[in-house]
Amino acid sequence: MKALILADHGSTVKEANALLEKVAERARAYTGSPFDIVESSHMELCEPSIEQAFRKCIAAGATDITVHPYFLAPGRHSKSDIPRMVAEAARNFPQVSYRVTEPLGLHDKIIEVVFERSLG
Numbered sequence: 001m002k003a004l005i006l007a008d009h010g011s012t013v014k015e016a017n018a019l020l021e022k023v024a025e026r027a028r029a030y031t032g033s034p035f036d037i038v039e040s041s042h043m044e045l046c047e048p049s050i051e052q053a054f055r056k057c058i059a060a061g062a063t064d065i066t067v068h069p070y071f072l073a074p075g076r077h078s079k080s081d082i083p084r085m086v087a088e089a090a091r092n093f094p095q096v097s098y099r100v101t102e103p104l105g106l107h108d109k110i111i112e113v114v115f116e117r118s119l120g
Contacts, residue, residue: 003037003062005053008070009084010042017046020070037062043081045099050082054089054098064097071103072110078103 004027008020010079024040027033037060041053048056053113057065067086069078085099104110 001036001061001063002034003039003057003060004035004067005039005041005050005057005065005067005069006070007041007043007050007053007085009077010045012045017042023070033064040119043077043085050085051089054086054093056094058096062096066099066101068101069103073105074103 006020006027011017020040020042027035027038037057037104039048039053039056041048043050043087056063067082069082073079078095078100086098086100090104092098
């Protein structure tokens, strides 16, 4: 089974953390998704942590886990911190393959969203 974990920084603002779970809910409901399981996680400041989400995916039967840093630009968190946290979470599960993707970055669909939001 394939799993996707969305990972953001985490916040002390409840609404900011709830947004990532809403993104995960939409991903779960997306017709044609390549993932059987979708979870949200946070690097720090709140739960679920990356490790908690990783373990939840495994408990649900995941054997292949993709972690997507839900950030606009590459930086220390997406290039170093999240890959380290994922490797630590995966350490006790050698039977599970995993990878960490690039952050959202520059993509034509991002530009479409910028225009849509800009025009109201």
